[in-house]
Amino acid sequence: MSRKLLLDKANVQGIRTYDVYRREGGYASVEKALKMTPDQVTEEVKKSGLRGRGGAGFPTGLKWSFLAKPEGVPRHLVCNADESEPGTFKDRYLMEFLPHLLIEGLIVSSYALGSKVTYIYIRGEYAWIPEILETAIAEARANGWLGKNILGTGFDCEIYVHTGAGAYICGEETALLESLEGKRGNPRIKPPFPAVKGVWDRPTVVNNVETLAAIVPIMNIGGEEYVKIGVGKSTGTKLISACGNINKPGVYEIDMTISVEEFIYSDEYCGGIPNGKRLKACIPGGSSVPILPANLLLKTVKGEKRLMNYESLSDGGFAKGSMLGSGGFIVLDEDQCVVRNTLTLARFYRHESCGQCSPCREGTGWMEKILRNIDTGKGKKSDIDLLWDIQRKIEGNTICPLGDAAAWPIAAAIRHFRDEFEWHVDNPQECLVRNYGLAHYADPLEVVAPA
């Protein structure tokens, strides 16, 4: 059983309320942190090896140390709660059931960064959650954890919840800052980075909900202890939101030493695939990361068990690996059509492209159209190469990573499931009434059997 640092108290009755949360040891990390200097807190986070949990996996302590601190200019911490990556619903779980954990993490982080006004930017569709967070903030304030002169240390801090209104792109940090300023969510050209010029041109750090919640156990057990959980550069625990064709969808906390196979099949986690169906493919880290067929998913290139962590999931690069990403774990069984699945993702990225950069604005629309043609039996063989060509021309040619995020799922689907695309083109009638099925994807790595 994985050690739990974030969700260990999730099932305690009434943990959403301040009294119960405090009784269970809540806010101890604030007491500890405020006795240290802000730089010591940052140092502890650096020691922990914590990596951003939003998807990019950038070391949090390092990100914090980049924050510019010019004299007389206010700095801000902004919590990115714009969780919209298909397959990802872990932050929602944290905010809904453990709101005080996030608030506690925000207070410690605000102290480390010197943010006197901190914002939680939450996606508009999570419309019932701001109330939960605002109640927690009010409770924390009433008990002296927020406001002026916290614990008599002279540190002032306020936290405000800011709602978005339906835009995946606002999860990109500069688009989020634009949106927080009351503008369209168009990502900014970097540099300058938010650490130097963020919201209202002030130095700003943007961190994911789970990242900021993880600050609490890091302060409580210490950075060195945190490193011991997990493996290599995948320290601590990670929330995985599991969905798709599994028996037990939901949010799980893992310590990143378990294997992908165990995660899918053990009763502690996903509980296997319903109706005795076989595993076809998996998108292990949110819709933007490459889809992997079963044979590549369960084993690394060297033939070792693939583990649920940053390094192991990306072993083999994009040719034979994927990414841990945001932890949105989407399982597809043998009855799923990769072409149609890829089509829904292409439609998603077309819908969410902000329209600033031509390769993304135009390319995502073209990819959706071509995929729709293939899916409905109107495709040509050359369409598959055309799709490949378009995604290549989007990747790396846009201001923000949405272009890459739109290109990767298409590239991986063609790379690993080209025969399924070809089958659609060759069997325009049949593909309307049945799916291609499992073919050879569940076979061991070396064996390539005919479809």
Next chain:
Amino acid sequence: MIKFSEEKLKKVGEIITRYPEGKQKSAIIPVLHMAQDEFGGWLSAESMDYVATLLQLEPIEVYEVATFYSMFNLKPVGRYVFEVCQTGPCMVRGCDDIIDYIKKKLNIAVGETTPDGLFTLKTVECLGACGYAPMMQLGKYFRENLTPEKVDSIIEECRQKAATNN
């Protein structure tokens, strides 16, 4: 002439104080949400102009924002808007069948409103409920693990609510 109640105006004032002085533009999205809720579930030009006046902005600054974000309805919608997610994870769990079922049941296409003005069907992209798919947003809340039976009872629930509120 549309106008927020005194209570709502107080709320707008409170929202503006969350941002630095002179940065009241930041309040656009929260205040547009309030306007949409208050003035019929959608944003007319009049509503947007009103928000611009409240925040001392040019109307174009508000239009720019309202047209970017998918949660803002720029034309009238029914009293109950079924926003059914259609992205990958929901598709895998059968959202296409649910969308077809709602279409037949209400006899409308995606994007349309029933003649009685009660229901609008919209398809939306990932709402962050992938583990509880298929799902839809109805007002403030999510309705998850949808089945045809559940859809029936949601429709019934809305009809009853509408009947008692009239």
